[in-house]
Amino acid sequence: MANIEELKDFATQVRRDILRQVHKVNSGHPGGSLGCTEFFTALYKEIMDHNPEFNMDGENEDIFFLSNGHISPVFYSVLARTGYFPVEELSTFRLINSRLQGHPTTHEGLPGIRVASGSLGQGMSVALGAAQAKKLNGDSKLVYTLHGDGELQEGQNWEAIMYAAGNNVDNIISTIDLNGQQIDGSTETVLPLGNLRAKFEAFGWEVMEVEEGNDLQKVIDGLKHAKTLTGKGKPVVILLHTIMGHGVDFMMHTHAWHGKAPNDEQLETALSQNPETLGDY
Amino acid sequence: MKKYTDTGKKDTRSGFGDGLTELGRSNPNVVALCADLIGSLKMQDFIDENPERFFQVGIAEANMIGMSAGLTIGGKIPFAGTFANFATGRVYDQIRQSVAYSNKNVKICASHSGVTLGEDGATHQILEDIGLMKMLPGMTVINTCDYNQTKAATIAIAEHEGPVYLRFGRPKVANFTAEDQKFEIGKAVQLYEGTDVTIIATGHLVWEAIQAAVQLNDEGISAEVINIHTIKPLDEKAIIDSVKKTGCVVTCEEHNYLGGLGESVARTLSLSHPAPQEFVATQDTFGESGTPEQLMEKYGLNADAIIKAAKKVVKRK
Numbered sequence: 024m025a026n027i028e029e030l031k032d033f034a035t036q037v038r039r040d041i042l043r044q045v046h047k048v049n050s051g052h053p054g055g056s057l058g059c060t061e062f063f064t065a066l067y068k069e070i071m072d073h074n075p076e077f078n079m080d081g082e083n084e085d086i087f088f089l090s091n092g093h094i095s096p097v098f099y100s101v102l103a104r105t106g107y108f109p110v111e112e113l114s115t116f117r118l119i120n121s122r123l124q125g126h127p128t129t130h131e132g133l134p135g136i137r138v139a140s141g142s143l144g145q146g147m148s149v150a151l152g153a154a155q156a157k158k159l160n161g162d163s164k165l166v167y168t169l170h171g172d173g174e175l176q177e178g179q180n181w182e183a184i185m186y187a188a189g190n191n192v193d194n195i196i197s198t199i200d201l202n203g204q205q206i207d208g209s210t211e212t213v214l215p216l217g218n219l220r221a222k223f224e225a226f227g228w229e230v231m232e233v234e235e236g237n238d239l240q241k242v243i244d245g246l247k248h249a250k251t252l253t254g255k256g257k258p259v260v261i262l263l264h265t266i267m268g269h270g271v272d273f274m275m276h277t278h279a280w281h282g283k284a285p286n287d288e289q290l291e292t293a294l295s296q297n298p299e300t301l302g303d304y
Numbered sequence: 305m306k307k308y309t310d311t312g313k314k315d316t317r318s319g320f321g322d323g324l325t326e327l328g329r330s331n332p333n334v335v336a337l338c339a340d341l342i343g344s345l346k347m348q349d350f351i352d353e354n355p356e357r358f359f360q361v362g363i364a365e366a367n368m369i370g371m372s373a374g375l376t377i378g379g380k381i382p383f384a385g386t387f388a389n390f391a392t393g394r395v396y397d398q399i400r401q402s403v404a405y406s407n408k409n410v411k412i413c414a415s416h417s418g419v420t421l422g423e424d425g426a427t428h429q430i431l432e433d434i435g436l437m438k439m440l441p442g443m444t445v446i447n448t449c450d451y452n453q454t455k456a457a458t459i460a461i462a463e464h465e466g467p468v469y470l471r472f473g474r475p476k477v478a479n480f481t482a483e484d485q486k487f488e489i490g491k492a493v494q495l496y497e498g499t500d501v502t503i504i505a506t507g508h509l510v511w512e513a514i515q516a517a518v519q520l521n522d523e524g525i526s527a528e529v530i531n532i533h534t535i536k537p538l539d540e541k542a543i544i545d546s547v548k549k550t551g552c553v554v555t556c557e558e559h560n561y562l563g564g565l566g567e568s569v570a571r572t573l574s575l576s577h578p579a580p581q582e583f584v585a586t587q588d589t590f591g592e593s594g595t596p597e598q599l600m601e602k603y604g605l606n607a608d609a610i611i612k613a614a615k616k617v618v619k620r621k
Contacts, residue, residue, distance in 0.1 A: 080378050088374075129406050137377050139406045142397050148367045149402055152374020152382070155359065159335070160378055179398070182364035186371070189362075 025068060030239055032300035033104065034064040038270045039303060040100035042293050044116040045284040051117060051125065054280040055171060056097035058202050058237065058265040063101040065242040066167060070250070075106035077134035085164045086153060088138060090146020091171035091200070092126035093282070098135075099123050103304075107135035110304045144177025146170060147197060151187055154195045165253060168197045173205030176214050181226075187258040188227030196249045196259045201236070202267040204278035219262055229257040236265035270297055305521055306496065308514050310478035314451035316508075317415040317472055321346025323458025324383055324413075328354045331462055335375055337384045339365045344474075345385040345415050365390045369398040373408040381462055382410050388417035388471060389430040392437060403467050404440040411461050411468045412437075417447075418558035419586070419603055420508055420596040421474040429591035435563020437469040438536045444489060445536040447471040447557070447565075449510035451479040453533060456487035464489055471507065473558075475596040478511045481531075490534045492542035498528035501614045502546040505556035506532045506565050509584065509605060513556050516610035527614060535565050540572045547573055552580040552617040558605055561585035580620035582613035 037060050045051035067073065071085035089098050096116065103110045108122070115121035122131040126141030138149045146168055154166040174180065187195060199219065207213050223230045229252045233245035245261055252259045267281070268274030271293040274285075285293055327334040328350045336350055337359040351358045359375075361368040365386055372382035384391070391414040392399070403410045419429045438445045444466060448454040454472045461468045481493075495510070496517050505513035510531045517527040528546050532539065547553050553573065555566035566583040573579050586603050600606045 082378060086377070138373060138408070139401050142401045145366075145370050145398055145402050148370020148398075149374040149377075151367070152371035153377040154374070155371070156375045156378025156380050159356065159380065162378070179366040179370065182361075182367035183370065186361055186364065186367055190359075 027240055030064055030068055033068060034060050034239060035297050036299065036301040037064060037097060037100045037104065038297040039294055039299060040113055041096040042271070042285060042290055042297070043303065044096045044099070044113055046290045047114070048117040049284045051096055051284060052093040052282045053096065053284065054204065054267040054274060054278070055091065055094040055200065055202065057271060057274060058267045058269050059094055059097050059169065059200055060270065061237050061239045061242045062169065062198060062200070062263060063097050064239060065246055067101045067105045069243050070246045071167065072164065075134070077107055079137060081137065082160060083162055083164055085167065086137060087167040088140070088146045088150045088153070089127060089169050090140055091143060091169065091174050092140030095123070095125065095127050098127060102135035104301065108133065113304045143171070143174045144179040147180055147183035150195055150197070151183055151192055154192050157194055165250065166195045168195065170197065170199050171205070172199055172201045172203065172216060173210050173213065175199065175216055175219070184223065184226050184228065191256045192258050193254050193256050196246070196253065196261065198261040198263050200265055201262050202265045204267045204281060206278065206281050208278055223260050227257060229259045230262065231259070232262045232264065234264050236263040237269040272296060305518065308480045308495065310480050312479055313476040314479045315474060315476045316448055316451055316454040317344070317474060318346050319448070319451040319454030320413055320415065320458050320470070320472055321349065323455040325349040325353065326459055327462050328357065331381065333379055333381045334462055335359065335380045335382050337361055337368050337372055337382055339363055339368050339386045339390065341386050344387070345413070347385060365395045366398050369395045370402050372410040373402040373406060376408045376410060383413050384410060385413040385415065387428060388414035388433045389428055392433040393430060396436060400440060404443050407442060408467060409465055411470060413470045415472055416474045417471045418473060418508065419591040419599040419605070420558060422596045422599065423593050425593040426590040431560045431586050431591060432563060433471065434535055434557070434559045434565065438568065442466060443536065444468045444534065445471070446489065446534050447507040448533050449507055449531055450477060450481050452481045452483050452485060453487065456485050457533065460487040460489060473508060477508055480511060490537045490539055492539035493531040493533065494528070494542070495531055496527060496529040498526040498550060500526045500550055501618050502528045502530065502550045502553040503556065503610060503614060504530045504532050504543065504553060504565070504569055506535060508558050509556035512605070512607045513610055515607035516614065519607065519611055520614055525614060525618060532565060535568060538568050538572060543569055543572050544577050547577055547579045551621045554582045554584060554610060554613045554617055556584040556610055559585055560588055562588055580617050582617040584609050584613050
């Protein structure tokens, strides 16, 4: 295992990348990206056995699907900084002729992306297909997914959730980013999700919670524990409690920064709270 | 005049089912999915022979399309089957993002298309699906005319890398194309040579076009008949070459005139060889309950309607 301090430095640099990407084009989604920085860091630096020499089929490696594609800034930063494409390419985020589209896509051939996402609610179905393909191929590696909590309002998720348990798809670990926020406000005011643990359990999933989803060590421990629950006949879900905008004080605990970029001054403040570690692109 | 013989009425969906069964034996990467319509899609033989390669998703078409996209990651060739309505309109965004935009090698196999599914009525009779699917960048759109052609097409699309929409139907119709035909995606099939009018038909309307051409010939009008099984990519050369000779065209499809084969032909001709055209298609309407024959008659989708359109378009030259 990598030194936890090194991993935290990695996460801090990812936060800088997120903020600088969205600031440059004055668009994109910093809030959810910042909130999921520890998750991505843990997954790509510590948990998954993956190959940056990208191969679409991903045979004999762990693969990941981002269902809530709008948090592309964190995904791009982590992919770049784990070797999938040059870090300098982060400067092309959302620009014309870029491989780093507003929402992730395979269309421009960006290494690390296996399906387009952005229109919400589709990622788990795709992941289930990939998980079933792994079983057919005798490939014992795992499939990971990430979903927003608001995203669970999309009905397709519940088709997939029902399918996964009903068909014992036990080589998948889905994570729900429980930050309680969505564009129009809190999930509680927009459309309450109710008791998600009870819902997943009722569908037949193995449910775990990570209460401090922005504590890197706890996220790593949670994902490691989740791995031990796979292969036992049930799909596994992690309810990951995060804080939207984590790491930038004025972006935390609000939906205001879901899809809004900081101005010059705000960027400076935000970056000062996340000092450069691995070097800016 | 060449005679096309109906070797015995068969449903196109059985062509799909039998094609899928052959693929199950010949191509280990072919997998199949269905949303609670195994019997209707004739998938049982494939399932019996390859239970581990079949995925019953239940009444959950969105999940079926997403899973199909995912199964390609790992090298599988998914054939996802359900009714045309539920295979397109219901899941348009899933197809658009997870399949077409993501360029996944998914075969969307749609039975019960058009009005000829009959008694179930308009909720199940989609007449807009060709339009929906042909507008998706990269999507191949195929509408087969009989059992033999559907079976051949099913087998052929497994070899084609990229998303495909394969459209077929429920009723038993004339089976008249060659059993051993080679199905070439995007290649029109000329059924009759003629000089006065070109009749371009797809799906169940191809047999009607043949009947129409025979009768037109008796009345002194020489009709060239082209079977366009692939609506996208369209065999533009075959269309232009024919219309250059005949000077007018009738397009025939079990689909709304908006967005269908007819509009694709009109675009092709308007760009290089404008010519009078008549559309044998539904006229921006929903279907209704009835027998397939009654519905084809009422909605102007049979040989009589084609003959009328041909005579009209010849006068417009």
